Structure formats: structure tokens, C-alpha cells
Amino acid sequence: MSPPAIEIxxxxxxxxxxxxxxxxxxxxLLTARSRAEDLWALRDVSFDVAEGSTLxxxxxxxxxxxTLLKCVAGILRPSSGTVTQRGRLAALLELGAGFHPExxxxxxxxxxxxFLGLSRRETDAxxxxxxxxxxxxxxxxxxxKFYSSGMLVRLGFAVAVHVDPEVLLIDEVLAVGDEAYQAKxxxxxxxxxxxxxxxxLVTHALDTVxxxxxxxxxxxxxxxxxxxxxxxxVREMRYVLLGQIDERFVPEEGTREAEIAEVRIVRANGxxxxxxxxxxxxxxxxxVRANERVDDLDADFEILDGATNHPVLxxxxxxxxxxxxxxxxxxxxxxxxxxxxxxxxxxxxxIGLSSRRTGHLYHVQxxxxxxxxxxxxxxxxxxxxPVTIEVEDA
Amino acid sequence: xxxxxxxxxxxxxxPHLRVGRRLRVLLGSREILLNLVRxxxxxxxxxxxxxxxxxxxxxxxYLGVFTFVTHVLxxxxxxxxxxxxxxxLAWNLFSAALTSGARSVLDNANLVKKVAFPHEILPLxxxxxxxxxxxxxxxxxxLYVLAFHGLHWPELALWPLAFATLLVLTVALxxxxxxxxxxxxxVGHLLNIGLLVWFWxxxxxxxxxxxxRLAEGGTGEWFGVPRFALYLLNPVTPxxxxxxxxxxxxxxxAEQAAPVLFDVSLPWLxxxxxxxxxxxxxxxxxAWGVFFNRSxxxxxxx
Numbered sequence: 001m002s003p004p005a006i007e008i009x010x011x012x013x014x015x016x017x018x019x020x021x022x023x024x025x026x027x028x029l030l031t032a033r034s035r036a037e038d039l040w041a042l043r044d045v046s047f048d049v050a051e052g053s054t055l056x057x058x059x060x061x062x063x064x065x066x067t068l069l070k071c072v073a074g075i076l077r078p079s080s081g082t083v084t085q086r087g088r089l090a091a092l093l094e095l096g097a098g099f100h101p102e103x104x105x106x107x108x109x110x111x112x113x114x115f116l117g118l119s120r121r122e123t124d125a126x127x128x129x130x131x132x133x134x135x136x137x138x139x140x141x142x143x144x145k146f147y148s149s150g151m152l153v154r155l156g157f158a159v160a161v162h163v164d165p166e167v168l169l170i171d172e173v174l175a176v177g178d179e180a181y182q183a184k185x186x187x188x189x190x191x192x193x194x195x196x197x198x199x200x201l202v203t204h205a206l207d208t209v210x211x212x213x214x215x216x217x218x219x220x221x222x223x224x225x226x227x228x229x230x231x232x233x234v235r236e237m238r239y240v241l242l243g244q245i246d247e248r249f250v251p252e253e254g255t256r257e258a259e260i261a262e263v264r265i266v267r268a269n270g271x272x273x274x275x276x277x278x279x280x281x282x283x284x285x286x287x288v289r290a291n292e293r294v295d296d297l298d299a300d301f302e303i304l305d306g307a308t309n310h311p312v313l314x315x316x317x318x319x320x321x322x323x324x325x326x327x328x329x330x331x332x333x334x335x336x337x338x339x340x341x342x343x344x345x346x347x348x349x350x351i352g353l354s355s356r357r358t359g360h361l362y363h364v365q366x367x368x369x370x371x372x373x374x375x376x377x378x379x380x381x382x383x384x385x386p387v388t389i390e391v392e393d394a
Numbered sequence: 395x396x397x398x399x400x401x402x403x404x405x406x407x408x409p410h411l412r413v414g415r416r417l418r419v420l421l422g423s424r425e426i427l428l429n430l431v432r433x434x435x436x437x438x439x440x441x442x443x444x445x446x447x448x449x450x451x452x453x454x455x456y457l458g459v460f461t462f463v464t465h466v467l468x469x470x471x472x473x474x475x476x477x478x479x480x481x482x483l484a485w486n487l488f489s490a491a492l493t494s495g496a497r498s499v500l501d502n503a504n505l506v507k508k509v510a511f512p513h514e515i516l517p518l519x520x521x522x523x524x525x526x527x528x529x530x531x532x533x534x535x536x537l538y539v540l541a542f543h544g545l546h547w548p549e550l551a552l553w554p555l556a557f558a559t560l561l562v563l564t565v566a567l568x569x570x571x572x573x574x575x576x577x578x579x580x581v582g583h584l585l586n587i588g589l590l591v592w593f594w595x596x597x598x599x600x601x602x603x604x605x606x607r608l609a610e611g612g613t614g615e616w617f618g619v620p621r622f623a624l625y626l627l628n629p630v631t632p633x634x635x636x637x638x639x640x641x642x643x644x645x646x647x648a649e650q651a652a653p654v655l656f657d658v659s660l661p662w663l664x665x666x667x668x669x670x671x672x673x674x675x676x677x678x679x680x681a682w683g684v685f686f687n688r689s690x691x692x693x694x695x696x
Contacts, residue, residue, distance in 0.1 A: 015694065070693065074404055074510040077690045083404040097508030102437045111433060114425040115509050 003086060004048035005167050005198035006072055011081035013042040013067050013222075041067040043222045044081070051086075052196040054189070056209035056230055058237055059219035065202045068219065069093065069169050072200070087166030087198070090116050092156065092173050099152060101145035105136060108144050109159055116163040126162045133188075134158035135181075154181060161188050168192065171202045186212060206234045235368065238348075242367065254363035258294045258353050261330070262287040265349065265371050275374040276340060282371075284335040286351055295326040296356040299333045304367060306346030313337070318356050344375045411686040413679070416512075423512050430519035435526060446530065453479055453531040457538055471601050471654055473642070476543075479535050480641040481598040481634040484556070487528040488564050488630060489589050495520035495568030496575045496582050503696040513689040514682070517568040521561075539641055549643040549660065555667050556636025562674040563629055570681035573688045576695050596630045601654045602638065629674060632666045639663060 016036045042064045049055045057065050070076040071083050073091040098115050099108045109130055113123040131137055134154040144152065153173060160168070189212060192199060203209060209216050209230050216233035218226040218240075226236040239251040264272040266283040276282055284301055300316035315335055317324060324331065348367035354360060420427075439446060460475035471477050498516040499506060506513060539545065575581045597605050609621040616624065626632055638655055656663065 071404065074402065075507065075693045077408075077694075078404060078406050080406045084401065085404070086401045089402075091510065094508045098505055100433055100437070103433055107433070107436065111429045114423075114429045115511055117422075119425055120428075 002051045005051040005053075005086055006049040006200070007082075007084040008048070008068070008072070009046050009082045009084070011042055011045045011068070011071060011078045011083060012040065013064070013071060013076060014079040015039045015041055040222050042071070042078070042219075045219070045222075045224050046081075047217055047224065047227055049198055049200060051198055052193075053214045054193055054199040054201065054212060056213035056216040056233075057200060057202045057219070058204070058206065058209060058216060058233065059225070060240075062221075063219040064222040065219055066093070066171055067222075069171050069200065069202055073169055085167065088117065088164070089167040089169065090160050090163050090165035091169040091171075092160045093169070093171045094173070097156075099144050099156070102143055104143055105140040105147070105155060109140075109155065112156070112159045113163060116160065116165075118163050130155075130158045130162045133162070133184075150178065150181070157185055157188075161192070165197065167198045167200075169200045169202075172204065206237065210234055231370070235370070238367065250366065251368065252363075252365050254353070254361045256363055257292055258288055258290045258297055258362040260286060260351055260353060260363050260365055261289040263349070263351055263365075263369055265369060275372045278344060278373050278375045279339050279341055282337040282340045284337070284349065284351075286333045286335070288331045288333060288353060290328050290331070293326060293328045294362070297324040297327075297331075297362070298354050298356040299324070300352045300354070301335055302350040302352075304348045304350070305342065306348055306370070312342055312347070313340075323356075340373060342373060344373050346370060346372050408687055409690050411683045413682075416514075416682075416686065419512055420514060420518075423515060426511055427515050427518055427522065430515060431522040431526065434519060434523045438523070449527050449530050450534055453483065453534045456482075457534075476535070476539060477601075477638065477642045477654065478599060479531075480637045481596075483528055483531050483535060484560055484634055484637045485593065485596065485598055485630070486531075487524045488560060489593070490527070491521040491524035491564045491568055492571060492585060492589065494523065495564075496571035496585050498568075499572045499576050499692060500579075500582075500696070506696055507693045513692055514569065514685060517572040517685075518565065520572075521565055521568055524564075525561075535641065546643065550640050552636045552643075552660070552664060552667070553640035555664060555671070556633050556640060559629075559636070559667055559671040559674055560633045562671060562678055563633070566674055566678035566681045569678075569685040573681075573685040576688065576692055592628070592630065595628055596634055597638075598634060602631075602635055602656050603654050606656050626666060629670045632663065632670045635663060636667050 015038075017039050018036050045064075045068060057068065059065050067076060069091070070093065071078050072085060073089065073093065074085075075091075075093070098112050100111065103111065106127075109127065110120065110123050113126070113130075114120075118126070131140055134151075134157075136151060136155060139147065139151065144155070147155070157173065160170075186208070189199060189201075193212070201209070201213065213230045215228065216226075216230040217224065218233050218237050220240060225240070226233045239249070242251075243249045264285045265276075266272050266285055267274060267276055268280040268282070286299060286301075288297070288299070290297070298316065298318045300314065300319075302311050302314040304310065305312050317333065324333075347370070349369040349371070350364070350366045351368065352364040353362040354364075355362065435446070439448070444451075456479055457475045460478060464471075464474045495517040498520045499513065502516050505511075506516075571581060571585060605625060606622055609625050615621060635656055639660070643655065
């Protein structure tokens with residue numbers, strides 16, 4: 001087993017924020033002590049990135065993602081801790097960084113490639129492929145000051161992915177560019193993954209993280225908040241977000257006389273993963289474990305539209321007249337949804353176990369489970385639609 | 395964007411310069427340096443029809459104008475254009491590289507904050523750009539001297555020595571000023587005023603012999619130290635005089651040039667230049683150490 005491509009060991013980064021930074025000798029001489037405040041952008045962050053893996057780095061604005069990436073790239077020096085990095089590294093911290101507006105696209109490719117460690121001859125060899133990937137054949141002799149931001153992004157990304165890096169750091173640069181180009185970039189990242197390269201991706205696009213990353217790390221106020229499979233970390237991120245909107249939000253609560261042991265969302269094809277077709281039936285299977293005798297268990301679910309956070313569907317056993325006998329040990333509750341007619345998109349599922357009589361909460365998992373609804377494209381049939389035609393003098 | 399190879403460990407320790415290792419890193423990044431110099435030249439001459447010819451026109455006009463002026467008005471210095479240019483070109487390299495070198499890290503803040511690369515490249519590129527001008531203009535001067543006076547050994551052997559000393563001193567000061575300028579922006583302004591004074595302290599437009607005579611006049615001493623030695627403490631003076639001797643000495647061989655140049659022997663001047671070179675190398679090591687140590691925090695301070 002090869003050593004990790006990146007080891008981050010108890011890394012902290014402190015920035016000194018000066019109310020008024022003494023940038024002149026006079027100011028330096030007059031104010032003996034400068035009024036500085038410490039801002040810890042990173043606090044004791046440790047994790048490894050295995051060679052050949054793809055890590056998604058998420059967190060809110062100001063959570064320290066970019067600072068961490070800059071420490072790995074060697075642009076910033078950690079205030080304490082160690083970053084060990086193995087292999088040729090290419091970092092795309094901002095597209096167009098290292099581009100000079102007065103130079104042509106061609107000259108900028110060479111300038112940029114040299115920052116990434118390519119010799120002139122190596123750049124010559126990769127040049128055609130770079131231009132081809134950027135889809136900018138007709139603009140290479142124009143100064144880049146005439147480029148649109150999308151064109152700059154394409155050129156920057158094209159150069160970065162052609163320098164043959166073993167470790168690629170990407171900071172929120174895929175968000176620019178049209179959808180077709182984004183898809184192309186993702187495809188390119190997948191090729192990198194197949195080739196066994198290590199990738200660290202900073203992004204706000206949580207779907208991208210779930211789609212292409214092996215693991216994810218969430219930073220929160222400079223600290224490592226969550227680390228693990230992308231789905232779990234993305235969910236954690238959502239919890240923090242929900243907690244910010246609603247202070248009373250708790251992802252999980254209850255006294256646990258009865259517990260939610262497992263939840264599966266079973267699609268029409270019998271599988272519990274993959275997209276749900278609109279209008280298809282859906283089954284939510286909840287395995288309950290009663291740790292002591294529970295006399296009056298009630299189970300319910302609620303589905304929220306991920307786009308608007310509005311509840312769209314819910315059901316409760318007691319309301320439907322389904323009583324659960326007193327029991328100890330395991331029981332399984334199936335909520336059969338005959339068809340799910342809502343718009344394509346993401347839906348979050350909350351599961352609750354409570355007391356039928358008192359309403360006391362045994363176990364609630366709020367917006368813990370996720371499924372995605374897609375629409376099958378279908379040919380539009382001709383239907384009779386009345387059309388009236390009027391003619392008037394104008 | 396960034397590129398590094400091998401295993402790199404980054405800690406909170408401020409980096410300490412290891413000259414050999416760092417030189418290898420810089421050598422590996424020479425492509426960036428070349429590209430940055432190319433970029434600067436390109437930007438400088440962009441949208442100009444004549445391009446680099448402008449740079450050549452400068453000394454040509456000097457030669458023409460001063461030939462004319464000395465013919466009409468006369469100055470104390472015979473063949474004044476050659477005397478002036480041989481020193482002025484060296485000074486131009488020095489002051490242009492220092493002025494833009496001091497600004498180089500600040501001006502490329504965006505690069506420093508977004509891309510990891512050896513930051514020395516920035517002041518080095520500033521020196522490189524000035525060097526290109528110097529080489530082009532020196533070629534004009536050489537051709538002029540060759541055409542009208544012919545070259546002359548052994549004085550000409552001073553040229554490489556003076557040139558090496560000039561280059562080392564320029565690189566050293568550019569590194570130091572660019573690093574310090576990041577924290578204290580005053581340094582840039584101070585440098586501009588300093589260069590103005592420095593220019594007139596150095597024998598460029600007046601005969602160096604004049605300065606020597608003034609220094610050696612009276613007791614010729616200040617607190618027991620010969621004033622002429624103090625005058626030579628300005629490292630640019632022996633450099634400029636080296637260029638004078640190499641090119642102007644050709645035009646006016648030593649015996650005739652006595653009233654214009656320093657009244658010193660060739661080995662003596664070469665010795666002073668060699669001492670200046672050694673001092674400049676020591677300064678370079680020091681300035682590079684300061685630069686390297688500070689460069690780890692450039693991205694933060696900008």
C-alpha cells in the first residue's frame with residue numbers, strides 16, 4: 001500500500017487581521033504595538049488523502065477550504081502542523097490566475113504551463129490537445145483581455161489537465177462555464193480517476209461531490225466537522241445549514257426506547273438505490289428495534305422537496321388506523337406510496353417513532369434520507385386543443 | 395497554478411535558504427523566468443509598430459545628439475558620447491532593474507496569492523527585462539566604438555568583470571528591495587529619491603577624474619580615511635569606471651585619458667572591482683536569505 005498522496009497533520013492557520021495595517025515605516029514607528037486580531041482560518045485539521053482517490057472538500061464560505069488548499073499547494077505556510085504531499089502537483093485555485101490580459105491565448109498557454117512545471121517542448125507537444133479541449137481554436141491569437149470569463153475558465157482548465165499532474169487541486173472552478181463544458185470537465189476528472197491520480201475538489205456543488213468523490217471532508221469554522229463517505233458528509237453539511245436557518249433544528253432526537261434500525265427506500269424495481277421514476281410506486285421500509293417493551297408505538301414519515309424545503313407528503317400509522325401491537329425486539333413498518341407524482345428533483349425523508357398516546361418522541365431522524373426523482377422523456381402526443389382565430393382592423 | 399514534484403513537507407517553520415538546493419529549484423523553473431521576461435517585453439512593446447527598435451533608438455539618439463552638442467558647444471570631455479553612454483547604460487540597467495524589481499512582488503500580487511512558484515523569479519524577471527535593453531543598447535555602443543575607434547586590449551577585459559559585478563549587485567538589491575517593499579511600501583518611494591542622489595554621486599555625466607581630484611584635494615582625508623577610498627565605497631562607482639575604462643579607454647588610451655578617468659592603474663581598478671564583486675556576492679547571499687525567509691509569507695501579506 002502506497003503512502004497517502006497528501007497527509008494533513010494537525011494543521012492550523014492563523015491570520016492576523018489588522019484594523020489598520022502599518023504598511024509604512026512612519027506608521028510602524030508611531031504605533032509601537034499594532035492592533036491586530038487573530039483569525040483562525042484553520043484549527044487543528046488532520047486527514048489523509050489516499051493516492052488515487054478523489055476527495056471533496058465542502059463547507060460554507062469562510063470555513064477554511066481555500067486556506068487549506070493553499071497550504072497544500074504551498075502558497076500559504078501553516079501556523080502549526082505539517083502538510084506532506086507526494087508527487088507532481090497542479091493546483092487550480094482560480095482560473096485565469098497567471099493569465100496576462102495583454103498576451104494572446106497561445107502565449108498564455110505557454111506562460112501558464114510553465115507555472116505548472118512544463119518545459120517549452122512539453123508544452124509544444126500538448127498544445128494541440130489543450131486548444132482542442134478548450135474549444136478555442138479560432139481565438140488563440142487574440143489577447144485574452146477579449147475573452148469571456150467562460151473562455152478563460154476553459155483555457156485554464158485545459159492547461160491544468162494537460163500537465164500530467166499526479167495530484168490535482170481544484171478550487172470551485174467548475175462552477176463557471178456552460179453545462180456542456182462542465183460535463184466535459186467532469187468526464188475529464190473521471191478519466192483522471194481511472195488513471196489513478198489523486199484529486200482534491202473544493203466545491204459548493206454538493207451533487208458533484210456525491211457524484212464523483214470517494215470521500216468528503218467538511219470544514220466548519222476552520223475545524224474538521226465531518227469526514228467520510230460523500231453522502232454522509234453532504235447530509236452533515238445540510239444539517240448544519242438547516243441548523244443555521246432554524247436554531248431549534250436537531251438532526252436526531254428521542255429517548256430511544258424504540259430505535260430506527262434501518263431505513264430503505266425501495267424503488268419500483270425492488271432496488272433501494274438509483275433514481276425514482278416520476279409516477280412510479282415507492283416504498284419506505286423502516287426497521288424498528290425496541291430496546292424495551294413498547295406498548296404504543298406510532299410511526300410516521302414526511303417527505304420534503306429538496307429545492308424548496310416544503311413538505312409534500314406525509315403519513316402516520318395511527319392516523320391511517322394502523323395500530324402496532326406492544327412488542328420488544330424487531331418490527332418492520334412499510335409505507336407503500338402508490339405513486340410519487342411530484343416534480344423531478346431531490347427529496348428528503350424524515351422518519352419518526354413516537355408514543356401513540358402521549359406523543360413522546362422515541363426516535364426521530366430529520367431529513368436523513370434522500371432520493372432523487374427523474375422524469376422519463378416521452379414523445380408528446382397530439383391532443384385536441386381549441387384555437388380561436390380573430391382578425392381585426394388595425 | 396502550481397507545480398512541484400517529489401515529496402514536499404510544509405511546516406510552520408520559516409524556511410531557511412540552502413543555496414545549492416534553491417539554485418536547483420530555480421534552474422528547474424527557468425521556463426517561468428523566460429516566459430515572464432518574454433511577457434514583460436511583449437507587453438512593453440505591444441501595439442507599437444517598431445517594437446524593440448525603440449530600445450535601440452535610445453542610444454543612437456544619445457550618440458547623435460551628444461556628438462552634435464559637443465561639436466557645437468564643446469564640453470570638457472573629449473568623445474563625450476562614448477564616455478556618457480558607457481556609464482549610462484550600466485546605470486540604466488541598475489536603476490531600471492531596481493525600480494521595477496522593488497515593485498515586482500507587489501505588482502504580481504495576484505500571481506503570488508494564487509500560484510505557487512519560486513518567488514525569486516519576479517525580481518529576477520525585472521532584472522532580465524532591464525538586461526535585454528542593456529544588451530541591445532550595448533551592442534549599438536560596441537558597434538559605434540568598433541566602427542570609429544576599434545577595440546583595444548587589455549582594457550576591454552575589464553568589461554566582463556564590471557558586467558558581472560553590476561549583475562550581482564543589481565540582483566542582490568532587487569531581491570532585498572522587493573522583499574522589504576511587501577511590508578513597507580515606503581521603500582519604493584525611498585528608492586526613487588535614493589536613486590536620484592545616487593546617480594549624481596556616481597561619475598556618469600561628469601568626468602571621474604574631476605571627482606578624484608576633488609576627493610584628493612586639501613588633506614584628502616576625513617577622520618584619517620582617504621576621501622577617495624570613501625568615494626569608492628559606492629559600489630556603482632568602480633563598476634561604472636570599469637565600463638568607462640573598457641570602452642572609453644579604448645577611444646582614449648590611458649595616457650591621453652588621464653584628465654577624464656580615474657588616475658589609477660588598470661590592475662588597481664581591476665582589484666577594486668574584484669573586491670566590489672566579492673562584497674556584492676556577500677550582499678547577494680544576505681539579500682537572498684532575507685527574501686527567501688519572507689517569501690513564505692508574501693501570499694499572506696499582500
